[in-house]
Amino acid sequence: MTPVNTDASSDATTEVVDILLYSDDVTTREQVQRAVGRRAAKDLPKIRWTEVATHGAVVREAEQGGYALLILDGESAKAGGMAVSKQLKNELYQCPPVLVLTARPQDAWLAASCQADAVVQVPLDPIEIQRVVAGFLRAQEA
Template sequence: MSTAQPENAGAGTTPGPRILLYSDDVDARAQVRLAVGRRLRRGAPDIEWVEVATAAAVIAQTESGGLDLLILDGEADKVGGLGLARQLKDEIFRCPPTLVLTGRPQDAWLASWSNADAVVSRPLDPVELHGAVAAIVESSAVTR
């Protein structure tokens, strides 16, 4: 009985990107997942979402590694995503790229202060959000 596998076994099973999604609002997380979609493009593997509702969970997940992108809600109560993005960039070696969601377009300067790699303001435009996520994930995959 041989346990050898055919040469092409496992082909096409490339894992999709792991994206951490932080918001204390379950509806906001659902809106982001719906806007981004299952995949970054046709034929690509499914996105693996890691949903968290607390800053402590964001930090723990980020420190454990294996994430391709952090999407942080700048409007989250208690600990907003903008301050959290700055903290993560300052404290975690090789922090994954971050995308922050702001309450309005005029808050883009806060995203700059937070050292975020991208910003999308509310109301969320699915095309804009999907494009930003795809651009970050695909560019960071090239540099690895």
């Protein structure tokens, strides 16, 4: 798995995977992190979350690279995750997978047209979002 890092804060070598989480709503960011947890599954590395709240910040962070997954809030007020997904997929060489959060199941087609790799509906179902995140992380291990 390419985007796994070594966490120097512990005595033993611990694998860590980086996930970028974009939403202009702090409550949404907290809900995602709470739903996914410190690990998406027991057999996967710990997650190091990077939270951003603006369009510019998510683009800057994504351009720096090293993320296993980008989780974008499709309901953000200013620059929605769907538009950001399309931008990043068109502008970044080897853009990481993108998971977009939507409020309505009917928006899945729009997220797909914005090149999102997956969609999860809010309010979040912790089991569903863990399954989706774990699937992306396992696919990168293969």
